[in-house]
Amino acid sequence: MVAPSTPPHLSLTLRVWRQAGPSQPGRFVDYAAPGLSPDMSFLELLDVVNDGLTTKGEEPIAFAHDCREGICGTCSCTINGKPHGPGQGVATCQIYLRAFRDGDTIVVEPFRARAFPVVKDLVTDRAAFDKIQQAGGFITARAGSAPDANAAPVPKPAADLAMDAAACIGCGACVAACKNASAMLFVAAKVSHLGLLPQGQPERDKRVLAMVGTMDALGFGNCTNQYECSAACPKLISHDFIARLNRDYLAATVRSAFQPAPAGTGGGAG
Amino acid sequence: MATLDPKIPSGPLADKWRKHKADIRLVNPANKRKYEIIVVGAGLAGASAASTLADLGYKVKNFVFHDSPRRAHSIAAQGGINAAKNYQNDGDSVHRLFYDTLKGGDYRAREANVHRLAEVSVNIIDQCVAQGVPFAREYGGLLANRSFGGAQVSRTFYARGQTGQQLLLGAYSALSRVVGAGLVELHTQSEMLDLVIVGGQAKGIIVRDLVTGEIGRHAADAVILATGGYGNVFNLSTYARGSNATAIWRAYKRGACLANPCYTQIHPTCIPVSGDYQSKLTLMSESLRNDGRIWAPRKKEDGRKNPNDIPEADRDYFLERIYPGFGNLCPRDVASRAAKRMCDEGRGVGPTGLGVYLDFSDAIKRLGEAGVRERYGNLFDIYHEITAESAYQTPMRIFPAVHYTMGGLWVDYNLMSNIPGLFVLGEANFSDHGANRLGASALMQGLADGYFIIPYTIGDYLAGQKPGSRPSADAPEFKAAEDHVSGMTARLLGIKGRQPVSHFHKRLGKIMWEHCGMARTKAGLAQALREIPALREEFWAGVNVPGSADTLNQSLEQAGRVADFIELGELLCLDALTREESCGGHFREEHQHPDGECKRDDAGFAHVAAWEFQGAGRTPLRNIEPLNYEFVKMSVRNYK
Known part of the structure; x- marks a missing residue:
């Protein structure tokens, strides 16, 4: 199955952030990478460099990756200062060496944000995103209790817009690209996806308040409308959703201030 | 020698599952919280099982090797999910989905399992819509469908080319809800490295924390493996690089039978290999075969030509020629072998000669470029990123690649392996796809197992385990x-x-x-x-x-x-x-x-061949579970 490759004609230097652990100091280390094919992916370049390091008895560069087709959101390198590198609307794993010129030095760092501490080398801990989801990024629907799928029609434009927002892969590039390390685009995408659908209405206010509250508590910064997030997003999710998030948040805050809290739930009967 | 009792309920095919649900034992709500269940994996099967079992009241621990449950490779499924809703009024039914799946599997799956899968398929769509999965819709607001291989009806639900992502994010959101509520203890970056058997029953796992290296012991009343398939045994595949067989293999070495490992699926439409540094093969969704036409040049010497210079008369639309009944939508195994035959005959295309064309020029004439972009835009973009070629202007080059494994750990009708207390869901088990899986059926099976089957069948096992009887992790x-x-x-x-x-x-x-x-x-x-x-x-x-x-x-x-x-x-x-x-x-x-x-x-x-480990260096034992076809006559598959 393996075919003869295109003749290699690229030589690159990788300047990679090496950091042994969260509390150890990090530094840049240069690695020469000669004889590369332009059809090689950027992560395959890291594979090749790592195999070379291993053969020399050195420890390879730790980097996060999995599906290598731009959908799992695991890969997370800042390449030449841009989260996910030089492409537009692609993740790190979808960068191919044809994006670079022979002789280039490529600077590779982890996504940097206070809420994403470095674990090792290029690997960061993005568990904060899971915590935001756990606070409210869902529609409560127990298996077995759902009505027929066509019981509630959803206008196509709303479904399409919800899908645009739902395309988020949870990589964190929006946070890494933002000078405030804000997670507003990530939160806005989930709040908009669920808030645009009829199924998402009952928990709409609770959801936005809980997700924004958790986002703030986890140390993400605020939004100052620079839109770097959308530019870095591998799914090109629009910053318009942030405006939608702000509207939802404001409305929910006002409603929650004026609505009497229910007296209590459960109990009683029987 | 392992006992392989499939425990298929008696009675008419269409009544088996309903009858079984009424017959099996239950655990009362107050007792459920006394049982702990370990779920390994958080793809469609694992996340749906963990969240549903937690909602029922069981204490659940969920282990994933990823840094987040949302990264499981179910996320990469592109095309869609089958369900016998018959919203298209085109003659679909539970029986037809059952029959197509059984026939697609070349009559090597259990009738009763496949029928149950077709029955619960309709509930899956309801459940996913209730969770907010943004399926494609018609202008009237109702759900849209498309066709997939091996079927003559349109029963596939989809969310652009990211159906797996949206279904997984639905299951992940359900899991996140129960994690947030404290009902599931989530262990990310934790890899299961062994299964612990106490008194002949699965009662725990050994886990390595991938960040600290710490080895942990976890005891439970039952263990569920939902750890996916083993296609990376081929190194190059459409699987994620991290997809692995370690959980099921270590369970095998503890006595769980591995069934039909030779049933591997080669997907016909993947982007061809370009070099020996390659780490990954990328799928071009089967949905493309709705509108794309597969062809190879009639003349060997045309293989290196620009395809747009090859006249129509010199193109061989070989699937349409050989299989006029199903054409480009014949099942994956059939399409893959046909493409291989073209290349073996020397009629392959591209720099390696290992490729055939998937051509959209007719679809572009019919729908316009914008119409094609709306249906498949993201797939065309992926193709462009990888090959630097535009499939709007020149046909895609495709070649088969390893994509799925139908084999897996042996399970009975309750999805329990031959080790009591060890349950296996999704691609990790062997049960529903026979020797070949139809497109859009993996998502269906993963969610069927997690949302609608294991919540019933695990209770039947646990009801026989005394509450509080699970061993200590110090055993x-x-x-x-x-x-x-x-x-x-x-x-x-x-x-x-x-x-x-x-x-x-x-x-x-x-x-x-x-x-x-x-x-x-x-x-x-x-x-x-x-x-x-x-x-x-x-x-x-x-x-x-x-x-x-x-x-x-x-x-x-x-x-x-x-x-x-x-x-x-x-x-x-x-x-x-x-x-x-x-x-x-x-x-x-x-x-x-x-x-x-x-x-x-x-x-x-x-029959099912279920292999049993006999110790290192010794030939494993080949156990047999006969496949008794009571309701369908085994026949020669014909897609012509």
């Missing part, structure tokens, strides 16, 4: 398993050989692809069975795993997984050698009809 069986895991880690780190792990994985992949890929022969398999043990020896003498055990060490993770793949690859070849017939994804060149189609041997092989 000697846990200590022994932990020592075993630590010993293997120390051994891998101590070899200090010359070659990185990838070297051995690539070599294994080449052996597997060459001798156990799309076409298999007795001589080739025998050759593989000589080469793989030699490779295993070389691995354990010559692999270099740098670093230490007490930190994030990706080389160490990969070394353990590849060690398991080498062993599993050997069993896969042995299974393929023993199954002297062709069926679905398992094609033995010795057993074919004159036109090159699969020649099954129903008298000799209408």
Whole structure:
């Protein structure tokens, strides 16, 4: 199955952030990478460099990756200062060496944000995103209790817009690209996806308040409308959703201030 | 010898599941919280099971090797999910979905399991819509459908080319809700490295924390594996790089039978390999075959030509020619072998000669470029990123690649393995797809198992376990398993050989692809069975795993997984050698009809082969579960 490759004609230097652990100091280390094919992916370049390091008895560069087709959101390198590198609307794993010129030095760092501490080398801990989801990024629907799928029609434009927002892969590039390390685009995408659908209405206010509250508590910064997030997003999710998030948040805050809290739930009967 | 009782309920096919649900034992709500269930994996099957079991009141621990449950490889499924809703009014029904799936699997699956799958398919769509999965819709606001291979109705629901992502994010949101509510204890970056058996029953697992290296023991009343398939035994595949067989392989080595490992699926429409550095093959969704036409040049010398310069008369639309009934939408195994035959005849295209064309020029004439972009834009973008070619202007080049494994741990009708208390869901089990899976059926099975089957069947097992009777993690069986895991880690780190792990994985992949890929022969398999043990020896003498055990060490993770793949690859070849017939994804060149189609041997092989570990260095035992077809007549698959 393996075919003869295109003749290699690229030589690159990788300047990679090496950091042994969260509390150890990090530094840049240069690695020469000669004889590369332009059809090689950027992560395959890291594979090749790592195999070379291993053969020399050195420890390879730790980097996060999995599906290598731009959908799992695991890969997370800042390449030449841009989260996910030089492409537009692609993740790190979808960068191919044809994006670079022979002789280039490529600077590779982890996504940097206070809420994403470095674990090792290029690997960061993005568990904060899971915590935001756990606070409210869902529609409560127990298996077995759902009505027929066509019981509630959803206008196509709303479904399409919800899908645009739902395309988020949870990589964190929006946070890494933002000078405030804000997670507003990530939160806005989930709040908009669920808030645009009829199924998402009952928990709409609770959801936005809980997700924004958790986002703030986890140390993400605020939004100052620079839109770097959308530019870095591998799914090109629009910053318009942030405006939608702000509207939802404001409305929910006002409603929650004026609505009497229910007296209590459960109990009683029987 | 293992006892393999499939526990198929009696009675008419369409009543079995309903009757079974009414007959099996229940656990009362107050007792449910006294049971702890371990779920390994958080793909469609694992996340749906963990969240549903937590909602029922069980205490659940969920383990994933990823940094977040949302990264499981279900996320990469593109095309869609089947369900017998018949919203299109085109003649679909539960029976037809059942029949298509059984026939698509080349009559090597259990009737009762497949029928149940078709029955609950309709509930899955309801459940996903309720969770907010943004399926494609018509202008009236109702759900849209498209066609997929192996069916003559449109029953596939989809969310652009990201259906797996949206279904997984739905299951992940359900899981997140119960994690947030404190009902599920989530352990990310935690890899299961052994199964713990106490008193003949599965009662816990040994886990390595991938960040700290710490080895942990976890006891439970039942263990669920939902850890996916083993396609990375071929090294190059459409799987994620991290997808691995370690959980199921270690369970196998503890006595769980592995069924039909030779049933592997080669997907016809993937982007061809470009070089030996390649780490991954990328799928172009089967949905593309709705509008794309597959062809190869009639003349060998046209293989290197610009396809747009090859006149219509010199193009061979070989699927439409050979299979006029299903055309470009014939099942995956059939389409893959046809493409291989074209390349074997020297009519392959592209720089390597290993490729055929998937052409959209007719669709663009019919729908306009914008229409094609709306349906498949993201797939065309992926193709462009990888190849730097525009499929709007020139046909895609595609070639088959490993995509799915129908084989897996043996389970009964309750999805329980031959080890009591060990349940296996989704791609990790073997139960529903026979020798070939139809497109858009993997998502269906994963969610069926997690949302609608295990919540019922696990209760039947737990009702027989006294509440509070689970062993302590200090029991000697846990200590022994932990020592075993630590010993293997120390051994891998101590070899200090010359070659990185990838070297051995690539070599294994080449052996597997060459001798156990799309076409298999007795001589080739025998050759593989000589080469793989030699490779295993070389691995354990010559692999270099740098670093230490007490930190994030990706080389160490990969070394353990590849060690398991080498062993599993050997069993896969042995299974393929023993199954002297062709069926679905398992094609033995010795057993074919004159036109090159699969020649099954129903008298000799209408059974499940469930392999049982007999100790290192000893030939595993081949147990048999006969497949009794009560309701459907086994016939020769015909897509012509």
